[in-house]
Amino acid sequence: MTDTAVQQLRDIREQWGDLLTAIARPPAPEWPPRELRHSLDGDDTTEWPPRHGRGYIDPGDPADRPRIGRLPLVLRQHPAPANLDALDAALSIEADLFDLADRIAAAHQSTTVGRDDPDRWHYAGLRHLDRRAPIATAGSRALGLHWAACWIEDRLDQTEPTDLHGVVRGVLRDHAERVTAQAHTTLARALGRDGRTTVLADLCPWCGGELTARTTSGDPMAATITCGSGPMCTAPAPYDDRARRTWHGRDLVQLYGALSAARSAA
Ligand SMILES: [Zn+2]
Structure with missing residues (x-):
């Protein structure tokens, strides 16, 4: 079960860039999907298979703007606008996983040990306690969804307690698996990868x-x-x-x- 959750978190961060790109794109559904189109257009500079896990990509990145010069194949049926779906999905996934990280940290992270440990999850709004946080009021959330997913993955993978982190068990582990599965489904649906x-x-x-x-x-x-x-x-x-x-x-x-x-x- 936990293996599943860890894999789902991995999927989420690997496809996160695609979701952010989808938010900035026009809502017309099209085939082939953007990543496939790069390859089919014979663009030799495009790595194949597409490399995921590129972290928190700014949706405005010019490299990720839709390609021009070749018309996408337009589908006959138009579902709800993809950009709003993608935005809703991204906001909900972020909120849920950040909240999950907060909960795990509250229950299983030492408040006294490893204050400078890069592996520490910092709550939002604790500038008075941690003046070195990159964006003070956002805590570890400032590092983005990708990092939060990595951090939760590590917590779920951890089988022995460390000085900084205890092992996530029981009700909280069940909760983590549920939240992760839901976020995974939301992402797949938003990207049209849910077997549509x-x-x-x-x-x-x-x-x-x-x-x-x-x-x-x-x-x-x-x-x-x-x-x-x-x-x-x-x-x-x-x-x-x-x-x-x-x-x-x-x-x-x-x-x-x-x-x-x-x-x-x-
Ligand atoms: Zn035929």
Whole structure:
């Protein structure tokens, strides 16, 4: 159970940059997801697989602005505006995990030992006690969600008490696991990585069939696109278990190229 919570916290901080970027982006849903599009556009300077865990990224970072020069594939159905969803999700995840860190620190962090230890969680608003806090009134919250998630991970991973931190057990551990699972779900939902299925506006370039995209948690390369025509479709892609042409992983590059060509020809 705790392994799950630790992994979920890791997922949350690895995808945090994506969520912050999503807040600053226009609300139009699109496929492929931004990270995948970098790769499909043949941008050799883009690392693949995308490197996550980049910490607290300012949503205004020019490097993370949507790319221009190639139209995204617009989905047929438009869910609620992605930017507001992303903002709500980010605010709720931050509030919940900061609160969780406060609770764990209150229960299991020494008030007397290791006052200068970088591993200490500092409460918000304690400037009179800690004048060296980077942003005095925000305490450790000033270091951002990424650091808070790391700190909670360490607490949940810890099996032996140290001078600074006791072991998190019992009711508080259950609470930590619940909060983490909820934050994980909120993030996946906000990024459309909760197994959502969407019908693409573009038709299959080989047979004109309907293309359905399915994204799964966390990994943009785990997106799968299926042509609804079944074995009639002549696309050079493997069948899934229901004999439908299916693109996955690197095969998506070929599909994306064919879709772009069909669009320019239109
Ligand atoms: Zn097809």
